[in-house]
Amino acid sequence: MAKPENDPKTPLGARIRDVRRKLGDPDRADFAEKLGISKNTLAYYERGERTPDAVILAIYNELLGVNINWLATGKGEMFDAAGGVRMTVQLDAELLERLHDRVAAIYHDVGQKPPQRRIAREAANLYNELAKVVQDMSDQEMVDAALPMVALEFKRRLERAAEEPGTGKRSAS
Incomplete structure (x- = not known):
């Protein structure tokens, strides 16, 4: 002990x-x-x-x-607003797989077929967005509650990009 x-x-x-x-x-x-x-x-x-x-x-x-x-x-915030925590953290591999699968499904839903590296990048971005709203990323209940919100924001961002002329992100269908 x-x-x-x-x-x-x-x-x-x-x-x-x-x-x-x-x-x-x-x-x-x-x-x-x-x-x-x-x-x-x-x-x-x-x-x-x-x-x-x-x-x-x-x-x-x-x-x-x-x-x-x-x-x-003791004055101000613990972490710099711009920098945030920069320490290397252990990432939850299972959560990253879930995020990868969620991102791949969202791309499929909007009719896009990005390369795997783009899906991996967006899964990492989704993790970072989750980390902004979930104080303890090991709290599975909070992650599960926040994930639909950040996933919906990602989907809406893809949909907006597809609607913009000249972005090259329109669905081929």
Whole structure:
């Protein structure tokens, strides 16, 4: 059983811990490795026993998209509006297959036969759209509830594109 983590002694330490928790609460050692620091160093930062230097703050910003102003002061949003979370995440392969199949079916419904790479790209785009509306992508019930909405938006976008003259996306039928 994992040893419980001590409460942060400073607001900065709490915010540093909040980032890891917001990213799915990965194991501290794994998270520290992604940041390029030791597990103990991360623990010191999260407990508020040490203050990270500018290099570490820059890593949080560049790798994770964390708003440095928020990290330092608590003001603003946790993640940069433009960047969002940039950390590599584990994707659910089964969900990606479902999205691929959904995209292929939508293309079929609108009478288009795109190359497989286009279907794969649109499946990834659908995943990203889902991630905007579903806070926890491992919550299958929320994913299942949101998927029809983002799929319908994709279908409508294809239909609008097919109606526009000169787009080359009209159905051949």
